[in-house]
Amino acid sequence: MxxxxxxxxxxxxxxxxxxxxxxxxxxxxxxxxxxxxxxxxxxxxxxxxxxxxxxxxxxxxxxxxxxxxxxxxxxxxxxxxxxxxxxxxxxxxxxxxxxxxxxxxxxxxxxxxxxxxxxxxxxxxxxxxxxxxxxxxxxxxxxxxxxxxxxxxxxxxxxxxxxxxxxxxxxxxxxxxxxxxxxRATPTLPINLEDASRSEAEFEKAEQAGEKLVRVGQDTRLNYRAIDLRTPSNQAIFRIQCQVENKFREFLLSKNFVGIHSPKLIAGSSEGGAAVFKLQYNGQPACLAQSPQLYKQMAICGGFERVFEVGPVFRAENSNTHRHLCEFVGLDAEMEIKEHYFEVCDIIDGLFVAIFKHLNENCKKELETINKQYPFEPLKYLEKTLKLTYEEGIQMLKEAGTEIEPMGDLNTEAEKKLGRLVKEKYGTEFFILYRYPLAVRPFYTMPCYDNPAYSNSFDVFIRGEEIISGAQRIHTPELLTKRATECGIDASTIASYIESFSILLHLILISIYGHHCSYGAPPHGGFGVGLERVVMLFCALNNIRKTSLFPRDPQRLVP
Amino acid sequence: MxxxxxxxxxxxxxxxxxxxxxxxxxxxxxxxxxxxxxxxxxxxxxxxxxxxxxxxxxxxxxxxxxxxxxxxxxxxxxxxxxxxxxxxxxxxxxxxxxxxxxxxxxxxxxxxxxxxxxxxxxxxxxxxxxxxxxxxxxxxxxxxxxxxxxxxxxxxxxxxxxxxxxxxxxxxxxxxxxxxxxxRATPTLPINLEDASRSEAEFEKAEQAGEKLVRVGQDTRLNYRAIDLRTPSNQAIFRIQCQVENKFREFLLSKNFVGIHSPKLIAGSSEGGAAVFKLQYNGQPACLAQSPQLYKQMAICGGFERVFEVGPVFRAENSNTHRHLCEFVGLDAEMEIKEHYFEVCDIIDGLFVAIFKHLNENCKKELETINKQYPFEPLKYLEKTLKLTYEEGIQMLKEAGTEIEPMGDLNTEAEKKLGRLVKEKYGTEFFILYRYPLAVRPFYTMPCYDNPAYSNSFDVFIRGEEIISGAQRIHTPELLTKRATECGIDASTIASYIESFSILLHLILISIYGHHCSYGAPPHGGFGVGLERVVMLFCALNNIRKTSLFPRDPQRLVP
The missing domain is CATH 2.40.50.140 (Nucleic acid-binding proteins)
Structure with a gap:
């Protein structure tokens, strides 16, 4: 009927x-x-x-x-x-x-x-x-x-x-x-919900039957988001998103993490300088936080042992891709490390396996609903998450005919290919790549004890796309100074620190590490992940704008 | 020992x-x-x-x-x-x-x-x-x-x-x-933790004994927050804060609310114009969201029935008080109403009683720890939250000798006094004051059916301070237009709408209500509350800077 x-x-x-x-x-x-x-x-x-x-x-x-x-x-x-x-x-x-x-x-x-x-x-x-x-x-x-x-x-x-x-x-x-x-709604709605809810297969079937159906473009959807959100798949996507966040919180709380909120308004123009939204704060130059990184480190230094944060992250990058947003929801965690940064990897392993299981078991209806409009294969993952070294990844790519600069970083194409190779060989679309070259990570990343050309860091991939970045951080002032110097930052005097870094970074560094002398930071590490990307990649959606309620990209600031 | x-x-x-x-x-x-x-x-x-x-x-x-x-x-x-x-x-x-x-x-x-x-x-x-x-x-x-x-x-x-x-x-x-x-920490830490952890009573006792103890001022604490956070009371305060948020989420999720994230970067200079942080977004004028108000209404209009959001709220107000911050964590909720905005009040009643109980039962150690440094009486609240009309509140104040303009708003002093009177008469420090004069609420607030001088709105108080504001919203374009006109906004044509409002508000209004013709918004209402204020008032702390991890006030942007 x-x-x-x-x-x-x-x-x-x-x-x-x-x-x-x-x-x-x-x-x-x-x-x-x-x-x-x-x-x-x-x-x-x-x-x-x-x-x-x-x-x-x-x-x-x-x-x-x-x-x-x-x-x-x-x-x-x-x-x-x-x-x-x-x-x-x-x-x-x-x-x-x-x-x-x-x-x-x-x-x-x-x-x-x-x-x-x-x-x-x-x-x-x-x-x-x-x-x-x-x-x-x-x-x-x-x-x-x-x-x-x-x-x-x-x-x-x-x-x-x-x-x-x-x-x-x-x-x-x-x-x-x-x-x-x-x-009563107006009879002339800007979007017809039946049009907006059709799958690609339905369009093809209609076309074959010589029938012309109206397609609702991404921009039109977003312009009239309050109507577009009523489609079954959108109702499902944002319920899935809510469940990812819930499980993220629930799991970390069960592991004694404390939820925190760090400020989004920060002094100066941030470390990088680029890709930052700048504004005036009561006459002082300020910017929007690109990450809660240094604040969560301060919380660890402040005695909280394990913290997480869910909050907006701002990037003024002019990236018009299917996977970048200028504002997204960051899921961040930071924790004391007793001995090894694999303790952080273990948390990620347990956390994401718990999230995937929860979605597959408790969000069946939502996943089916998304599948009707945007068909996808369930994510393949292992009970114990696969860990490969960066070198192993490079080697796999090399054997498959893709040469990568061994001390460089992977580009998007190489990541995609590695994802396919790992899926073929290990039967998983979720894995951790660790021991990245030190040169491609931030200067506060802890080098490997046995080879300082590598670092105690990792990225995590879903379906061939990077979603998580994490590492052990340097916790002693001596090593931080050494690494700063190696990175071309003259850290021999605090005065030069102030010249080299922004006031903000300086203040944060002294808050964490003291003036080249420690305030007693425990060894620690952590990671960050974008909520929208997790949902997009778990459901194999083709555009991150589908998993942001009101997306912000270089072109879009409304509604 | x-x-x-x-x-x-x-x-x-x-x-x-x-x-x-x-x-x-x-x-x-x-x-x-x-x-x-x-x-x-x-x-x-x-x-x-x-x-x-x-x-x-x-x-x-x-x-x-x-x-x-x-x-x-x-x-x-x-x-x-x-x-x-x-x-x-x-x-x-x-x-x-x-x-x-x-x-x-x-x-x-x-x-x-x-x-x-x-x-x-x-x-x-x-x-x-x-x-x-x-x-x-x-x-x-x-x-x-x-x-x-x-x-x-x-x-x-x-x-x-x-x-x-x-x-x-x-x-x-x-x-x-x-x-x-x-x-190793430096032997010359800028804050001595024992100094930072003392109660007022300890200072008084030492003074009586002729001993001079070092006091650590609020500014020094905040300058060296990564050390200050290690005091037992700070460890407890932010664990309490985390639990308030958890219970907020848990309770609303159990009532079929969906957690959402609305953008903090919004177009134009916001409706009010004042008290807004302005910035440039890829060449367009933008500002930071002062509230997720219209976005959560769009989510309701988008079919989500019940939503909540936990996220930063930005106010560029030059308020140097014990209870204002320029950035705080907003706990917001919005829901469909079947018949009456008391449905919203009932959620608040259940929610906050659940939060208070949870803290008293499950955070005993944290509360004791705070009590040691900052002694306070447990919050008095009723199993079923007291609701008084605004008129009843005015009458109580009048009988106690405080005359209030009956169609105006309560000032801070009157709120405090009313809090004391309600505590004496009803034995509660947590109550809802409803049916506020329409004139003191935003124009999109639903008027009372029986007297349009009043509105279907309410404020909620803890220990004589307002923490929650909420209302039923107008859901039909005809009534919205009427109210806009009454508020001096010429809403007779859409063109004048554009002149009168910012582009942002216009876009949001058309998203919710259509162009003077409805997109089919269900009757709805909601409320907003500041996380830091809930913690401050539950624990009777004297300054909101004590309940913000890295507070932002007109003077402070670091660390």
Whole structure:
């Protein structure tokens, strides 16, 4: 019983105007005039819409609810049922549900279907005019007059359909007794949700059948994100994201980590200088934190032993790729090390295996929902995460015909290839590459004890893309000074430190290490990972903008 | 058996220089020269420090561990015990612990005490020279040469002391067999932890005894926050903070809320215009989010039904008070309302009662620790949170002799007084004041159905200070337009909207409400609360800087 009227022809047309890349008042006004026209048309249509009919003995069973009724007027004690909870066991029960009218399908004057959606779930509601049920033909007409995406309350009895339903997630129907519209949506929405929810396969099938379906582009989706977010896959993606964060926190809390919040407004123009958002803070130069790195180290130095942080990270990089954002959610951790930075790797191993398991076991519905629109293979991972040295990785690439500068870093292409090779050889798409060349890591990275050309550092990959970077940090001032000197920073005097670094870095370094003399920092290490990337790569999505609620890239600052 | 050498005389002296309010390169250099001098003295002292003696048959049992050994050289399989876990049941067991040397007390050439600290816990370690134990007089000398706050590994046997210990949290002692220094701290720390950990009562007692103790001022603490954070009360405060956030998340997740992350970089200069941090975003004017308000509304409009967010909030206000920060952690929630905004109040009631209970039941040790330095009365709250109307509040104040403009807002003084009156009358320091005058709330606040001079809004108070603000929001474009007009915003045309509001607000409003025509927003409401304020007021601390890890106020941007 597939349902749904034809796609809204004017949707793309209207949406096309509002490209975030070129937002301007002029354009907004143009867009506004167009919208006003559409709006007036909508108002005319709305005025013609049937309202509860005084002559109808069942007039009380339907109609638009005036806003006054929704202004917290009464507490009726009625209990709304979640559409997700409507299963066979509910058959015969009388329920009230509230949802968005995703589809409205008139069958005859006496019969109509309304599909209500709540989050990822949809249920088919059936109106059949009958005196016994208190349903009039006027009520059927009212239902069919509703615009898609209007918020609707339906009271009815749960029943089991004769044939299995294809178009809704729930396998029961609601025999409608009452139907009220809480908030009418305009009939000319900029995005048609059915268009926005189709898979590539559906488009191909339609094309083969000579049918032309409307595609909703990424920019249009993001311009009208509040509508786009209603697609089942988006509902699922951001629930998965929430669960990744929850499991991250839950696991680390169980390992005695303390959740902290470090400041995002920091003094000076940060160490790198480049790729930093600058601003004025009460007359002082300030910038937005590119990472909580030095702050989480300060927390460790401050006696917290193990800390984690979930918070925004800002990068003013002009990277227009599928995997970069100018603002993303960083999952960071830092911990004391007793002997070896593998203690950090062990945490990552346990943490991510726990996250993957949790998603596969507890988010089946969400993963299936994403799979319907964006099909993907489940992530292959091992119970005990594979660890390879950087040298082993280089060697594998070499044997496969890709020569890499042995003391350089991997580029994106090499990472992808290594991911494929590791998957073939070890049967995993999640692995740790450790013992990176010292030269390609920050100067505060701890060198290897047996070969100072290498470092106690690692990257972690999912499906051939780097998602985590981590290392043991230098905890003594003598070694830090030595490494600074080797990196071309004259660290022989503190005064030159101030010249070489920003005030910020200087202040942080003295907070951690003292003035070339230690405040007593314990050996420690940690790692950082981007929440959006974890979700993108776990679900094999093709663009990080799909896993950011309101993404920020070099072109996009709205909505 | 109280321990600890006299306070470090040079600490305050050195610390006084680095006032964040007047940070400058010149001053840093001055500070640096001073520090370099101190450092050289420290180095001289360190060179004179006894190291493991080749003639000592027990030389292997003590000494400074070279950094190479801590560069992830070995994984020994040894298991370190947490100081917190050292209780009577551990007596007779051999353990390894790592901690900061909080106090070192020589008794004789043959005996010394070292107090090791790990997070909030301390344990007394006893060295007694004896051939049987493998402890030489050289080893005792090595132990007494350690500087305070050095990171130290101790192997030893847990024993029960003859008399109860007063100076440590743990009631067992460690009979030291081996002692190794992992990282030596400078002997001239800018803050002495014992100074920083004293209560007001201790200062008063010492003063009465004619003794002068060093006080560590708030600015000095914050300048050297990485040391200051090691005090037991700070360790406890930030663990409490972490638990407030955890319980906030846990409770809302159990009520089907979804955790989201909204962008902190937003277009334009925000609705208010004032109190906003401005910056350039790839050539476009941008600002830092003052609240996730409109974004969480978009998420509701996007079909998420119930959302919460934990993230930084930025206010460029020049408020130098005990309760304002320029950057703080916002706990925000927004939810669909079926009938009445009391549904939001009910969530707040359940949520905060759950938080308070959780802290009182599961964070006893942390609360006791804070109480030792900053004594406070436990928060009085009711199982079912008291709700009073704004009018009732005004009336209570009036009867107590404080006249308030009935359609105005409460000032800080009136809030304090009302808090006292409510505590006297109802026995609670946590209550909801609802039905505020419409005029003192944002224009998108839903008016009361029965009297449009009032609104469906509320504030929540702890110990006479406002911590939560919330309301039902207008969900229909007609009413929003009406309210905008009443607030002096000409909303008759979309074009004037664009002139009146910033592009940002316009875009968000059309995302939520469409162009004066609805995209189908469900009735909804929500609230926001500052994490730091919850912790400050629950523990009755006198300054919000005590509950922010690295606070940002108009004067402070470092460290």
């Amino acid at each position: 597939s349902s749904g009227p034809p796609p809204d022809a004017s949707a793309e047309d209207l949406a096309g105007d509002l490209s975030a890349a070129t937002i301007s008042k002029k354009q907004l006004k143009k867009d506004a005039r167009k919208a006003e026209k559409a709006e007036k048309a909508a108002q005319r249509q709305q005025q013609q819409q049937p309202q509860a009919d005084a002559d109808d003995p069942f007039a009380a069973n339907y109609g638009d609810v005036p806003v006054e009724e929704i202004q917290s007027k009464t507490i009726s004690g009625r209990v709304w049922t979640e559409i997700a909870d409507l299963d066979d066991a509910a058959a015969g029960r009388s329920v009230i549900i509230r949802g968005a009218a995703q589809a409205i399908r008139p069958v005859s004057k006496k019969m109509a279907f309304v599909v209500l959606r709540q989050s990822m779930c949809t249920v088919q509601c059936v109106l059949v005019a009958s005196v016994d049920a208190g349903v009039s033909t006027q009520m059927v007409r009212f239902a069919t007059s509703l615009s898609k995406e209007s918020i609707v309350d339906i009271e009815g009895v749960v029943s089991l359909p004769k044939e299995p339903l294809k178009a809704t997630t729930q396998q029961v129907e609601i025999q409608v007794r009452k139907i009220y519209c809480i908030n | 109280s321990s600890g050498p006299p306070p470090d005389a040079s600490a305050e002296d050195l610390a006084g220089d680095l006032s964040a309010a007047t940070i400058s390169k010149k001053q840093l250099k001055k500070d640096a020269r001073k520090a370099e001098k101190a450092e050289k003295a420290a180095q001289r002292q360190q060179q004179q420090q006894p190291q493991a003696d080749a003639d000592d048959p027990f030389a292997a049992n003590y000494g400074d561990v070279p950094v190479e050994e801590i560069q992830s050289k070995t994984i020994s399989g040894r298991v370190w015990t947490e100081i917190a876990d050292l209780d009577d049941a551990a007596a007779g067991r051999s353990v390894i612990i790592r901690g900061a040397a909080q106090a070192i007390r020589p008794v004789s050439k043959k005996m010394a005490f070292v107090v090791l600290r790990q997070s909030m816990c301390t344990v007394q370690c006893v060295l007694v020279a004896s051939v049987d134990a493998g402890v030489s007089t050289q080893m005792v000398r090595f132990a007494t040469s350690l500087s305070k706050e050095s990171i130290v590994d101790i192997e030893g046997v847990v024993s029960l002391p003859k008399e109860p210990l007063k100076a440590t949290t743990q009631q067992v002692e460690i009979q030291v067999r081996k002692i190794y220094c992992i990282n």
